[in-house]
Every structure is written in C-alpha cells, then in structure tokens.
Amino acid sequence: MRGILLVAKRELGSYVATPVAAVFIVIFLVIQGLLTFNLGGFFGRNQADLVAFFNFIPWVFLLLVPAITMRLWAEERRLGTIEMLLTLPLTQAQAVLGKFLAAWVFCIAALLLTFPFVITVNYLGSPDNGAILAGYVGAALLAGSFLAIGSAMSALTRNQVIAFVLGVAVCFLFAVTSYPVVTAFLSSAVPELAVLARRVSVVARFQGFVRGVISLRALVFFASFIGFWLYLNTIFVKARQTD
Amino acid sequence: MTALVEIEGLTKRFGSFTAVDRLSFTVARGEVLGFLGPNGAGKSTTMRMLAGFMEPTEGTARIMGHDVRRDGLAARRELGFLPEGAPTYPEMTVSGFLSFAAAVRGYSGRERAVRVSAAMDLTGLEGVRLQPVETLSKGFKRRVGLAQALLHNPPVLILDEPTDGLDPNQKHEVRILISRMAPHKAIIVSTHILEEVDAVCTRAIIIAAGRIVADATPAALAKMHPSGKLDEVFRALTHPTSTSAAATRAAA
Numbered sequence: 001m002r003g004i005l006l007v008a009k010r011e012l013g014s015y016v017a018t019p020v021a022a023v024f025i026v027i028f029l030v031i032q033g034l035l036t037f038n039l040g041g042f043f044g045r046n047q048a049d050l051v052a053f054f055n056f057i058p059w060v061f062l063l064l065v066p067a068i069t070m071r072l073w074a075e076e077r078r079l080g081t082i083e084m085l086l087t088l089p090l091t092q093a094q095a096v097l098g099k100f101l102a103a104w105v106f107c108i109a110a111l112l113l114t115f116p117f118v119i120t121v122n123y124l125g126s127p128d129n130g131a132i133l134a135g136y137v138g139a140a141l142l143a144g145s146f147l148a149i150g151s152a153m154s155a156l157t158r159n160q161v162i163a164f165v166l167g168v169a170v171c172f173l174f175a176v177t178s179y180p181v182v183t184a185f186l187s188s189a190v191p192e193l194a195v196l197a198r199r200v201s202v203v204a205r206f207q208g209f210v211r212g213v214i215s216l217r218a219l220v221f222f223a224s225f226i227g228f229w230l231y232l233n234t235i236f237v238k239a240r241q242t243d
Numbered sequence: 244m245t246a247l248v249e250i251e252g253l254t255k256r257f258g259s260f261t262a263v264d265r266l267s268f269t270v271a272r273g274e275v276l277g278f279l280g281p282n283g284a285g286k287s288t289t290m291r292m293l294a295g296f297m298e299p300t301e302g303t304a305r306i307m308g309h310d311v312r313r314d315g316l317a318a319r320r321e322l323g324f325l326p327e328g329a330p331t332y333p334e335m336t337v338s339g340f341l342s343f344a345a346a347v348r349g350y351s352g353r354e355r356a357v358r359v360s361a362a363m364d365l366t367g368l369e370g371v372r373l374q375p376v377e378t379l380s381k382g383f384k385r386r387v388g389l390a391q392a393l394l395h396n397p398p399v400l401i402l403d404e405p406t407d408g409l410d411p412n413q414k415h416e417v418r419i420l421i422s423r424m425a426p427h428k429a430i431i432v433s434t435h436i437l438e439e440v441d442a443v444c445t446r447a448i449i450i451a452a453g454r455i456v457a458d459a460t461p462a463a464l465a466k467m468h469p470s471g472k473l474d475e476v477f478r479a480l481t482h483p484t485s486t487s488a489a490a491t492r493a494a495a
Binding site: 003006007010013014017018079080081083084086087088089090091241 | 291296316322327328333335348375
C-alpha cells in the first residue's frame with residue numbers, strides 16, 4: 001500500500017508541476033458548462049436536476065480521460081524512467097495501481113470543481129440531491145473505467161499520440177454499446193454479441209446512477225471492470241519490459 | 244571473498260537473436276568489475292536482467308543470495324542501479340526525486356532527509372537541490388541518477404556507463420567516488436572508456452556477441468597484446484579480423 005501511495009503522490013505532483021492539470025480542468029469545466037447550459041437545454045427543461053449535465057459527461061470523459069492517461073506509461077517508456085521506476089523495490093502492480101490512483105484522484109477533483117452546477121440547481125429549485133450525489137458517484141466510477149482502459153493502452157506504446165487514439169477508440173467501444181442504434185443493429189446482425197455488449201456497457205450502468213439508483217450490482221460491475229483493465233495494464237507493462 | 248553477485252547461465256534471446264549467451268560469473272565484495280564490449284554486445288541487456296528489469300530467457304542471477312527471478316523484490320533492495328542514460332523525471336526537483344526514491348526504499352522522516360542529503364553530498368548536488376532535473380546539464384543529470392543508486396548504501400552497485408557525457412573533471416570525481424566505495428561493495432561498471440578500466444577496475448570482463456571473451460585483471464589483459472595497450476586487446480578480441488588480432492595471437 002505504501003508503494004502505491006508513493007507512486008500516486010509522485011504522479012500527482014507531476015500533474016501540478018506541468019500545465020496538464022490546469023489545462024485539463026479549465027477545458028473540462030468550460031466544455032461541461034457550454035454543453036449543459038446551451039446544448040443540454042438546462043433552462044428550457046424547466047426542471048431542477050442535473051440530467052443534462054450528466055448526459056454529456058460520458059462524451060466529455062471519452063475525449064479528456066485518454067488525454068490524462070496517454071502519458072502514464074508511454075512517457076515513462078520514452079524517457080526511459082520506466083527502467084528506473086521498475087528497478088526500485090516496487091512491484092509492477094504497485095506502480096500500475098499508484099498511477100491509476102493518481103489519475104483517478106485528479107479526475108474526481110475535476111468533478112468536484114463542478115459544484116457550481118449543484119449550487120445553481122439548488123438556487124433555482126429544489127432538486128433531488130440524493131440523485132445528484134448518485135450521479136456524481138457514477139461519474140467518478142465512469143471516469144475510473146475510462147482511466148483504467150486508457151492506462152492499459154498507454155502501457156502498449158512509447159508514443160503518446162498512439163496511446164491517446166487507442167484509449168479513445170477502446171473507451172468509445174464501451175460507451176456506444178449503450179445506445180439503441182448500436183444495440184438494435186447488433187441484435188439483428190449478431191444477437192450473441194448484443195447480449196454481451198449490453199452487459200459490458202459502462203455508460204448504461206452510469207445512467208442507472210444518474211436516475212438516482214446505486215445498486216450493488218453496478219458497483220460490483222465497475223469494480224470488476226476497472227480491476228480487469230488494471231490487470232491487463234500490469235500484463236502489458238510486464239510484457240513490454242521484455243523487448 | 245564472498246560472492247555478492249552470482250550469474251549462472253544467464254541468457255536473453257529476442258526472437259532468433261541471442262543478445263546474451265549463457266553468461267556465468269561472480270563478483271565478490273571489494274571487486275570493481277569493468278564490463279566491456281562493443282555496442283550491441285549485450286552489456287546493457289545483462290545489467291537490465293541483473294536489475295530485474297528484464298526477464299532472462301534462461302539461467303538466473305543472485306544478488307546477495309536473492310534470486311532475481313524468484314525473489315526480485317529482495318534482490319532489488321540490495322542493489323543500486325544506474326540505468327543507461329541515467330533517466331530521471333524531468334519536472335521533479337533533484338531533492339524531490341531523491342526523496343521519492345528514498346521513500347520507495349522504505350526511509351521516512353528524518354532518516355530520509357539524512358539519506359538524501361548524504362547522497363547529494365557524495366555526488367556534489369547540494370547546489371542544485373531545488374532545481375528541476377530538466378534544467379540541469381548532462382553531467383548533473385548523470386549525478387542525480389548516481390545519487391539515486393547510492394541512496395541506500397547498497398552492497399551491490401550496477402552502473403551502466405556512469406561517466407558517459409561527463410567532462411574530464413566530473414569523470415575523475417566519479418572514478419574517485421567508485422574507488423572509495425569499492426572495498427565495501429561489489430561494483431559492476433560498464434564503460435567504453437578503456438583508461439577508466441585501468442583507473443578503477445580490479446577486474447575486467449570483455450563480452451562480444453553475448454559471450455565472455457576475456458576475464459582477467461586489467462594488467463593481465465593488457466599483456467595479451469605486444470603493445471601492452473588495452474584498446475588493442477579490446478579490438479583484437481571483439482573485432483577478430485583487425486590487425487591487432489594477429490599480434491595478440493602471436494603474443495599469446
């Protein structure tokens with residue numbers, strides 16, 4: 001645990017030391033604001049909730065989360081620091097978990113900075129704050145899922161652009177499977193795949209949270225999803241160490 | 244003399260290419276082993292396997308009795324490793340980076356501060372302790388890597404080209420540092436600079452195409468060529484078609 005926290009602390013320090021953190025947070029807040037208030041028809045809906053806000057979160061994360069994770073391993077490999085890091089008395093799993101934890105804490109911090117949205121709806125009406133809280137928990141888990149995918153993709157290459165594109169592509173796969181167009185197409189073309197696609201859709205699970213439902217099933221799903229990708233991440237790190 | 248590093252049949256293949264071919268040797272306390280060979284001979288690959296960064300295809304190595312394959316974590320605790328090119332996180336400050344390494348090595352509080360400042364003292368880094376690594380010159384960056392390897396005063400040191408890119412004064416300082424630590428440790432140093440072998444090493448191994456072609460004291464090695472020069476011997480052993488090869492064969 002100590003090793004994980006040390007790696008996480010170092011990683012977070014490097015976000016703050018470089019403009020990555022500031023750029024990410026500003027862009028995230030601006031895009032989220034524009035989408036919610038303009039495209040999302042926040043005022044037109046005349047309802048005191050954050051559904052418009054949460055509906056856009058998966059798509060904003062889809063683009064921004066791989067931008068955080070692309071450097072996690074690709075940069076270590078390009079600089080050669082991976083050789084220094086992994087010859088310290090740390091296991092690969094500790095390094096993988098530490099880096100993931102840092103990225104997750106950072107994403108959660110960015111999410112918490114959207115608190116003005118919560119204040120706004122509470123000022124304008126009386127929303128179901130329980131549902132909003134559930135939505136935030138879901139958003140954090142969704143971010144964790146995308147981060148785990150992005151981190152694993154970053155371990156495959158030394159090129160950050162490739163890591164980013166792979167990350168977006170794989171996250172996209174797990175995001176679109178919740179959309180009726182895709183599931184309808186899959187059910188008619190490959191019914192077996194449609195069942196699987198619905199099961200692994202992270203966005204569909206997230207939508208449950210937005211409706212205010214925190215189910216044990218969904219929590220177990222996210223935990224296993226993140227665990228699976230972090231396990232793959234560790235395997236990728238080990239495998240690429242050899243060549 | 245007890246062997247702190249034992250290498251047994253260490254082999255690394257990349258596809259059909261054999262980078263390191265059944266290497267076996269031991270290094271005892273008090274020895275400074277010069278690890279020589281042309282580029283691509285397998286020096287860095289061997290060192291990476293010893294440091295637990297690469298998994299050997301066959302064979303194994305032990306650091307202080309800990310098998311690098313079965314008990315890698317324990318082996319790495321006993322080891323100070325300077326990777327090729329001395330990579331460090333560019334945005335971190337010197338003391339920040341060394342503190343991180345010391346914390347991972349299990350030091351905390353006052354002891355960590357003492358370790359970090361001792362390592363900076365040894366490598367002459369106090370003046371730049373709060374500077375980000377990316378703003379440092381090549382020589383200073385190498386010293387940061389060296390300080391990281393020395394932090395925990397390990398019994399075994401593996402240094403991949405520790406003086407590469409340093410100016411003559413800095414090279415001299417690093418050599419003095421290595422000589423001063425030598426009696427208490429087993430040290431493996433890879434280098435291209437043959438006078439360095441004369442200056443600091445008690446023993447030299449020359450490898451070519453992943454195999455040991457010579458293992459002797461620097462003085463004994465030099466005698467293998469009539470000129471008595473190490474670089475002639477090096478050329479003869481690693482580039483057998485050269486003119487020095489014939490002379491070496493004649494002398495032997």
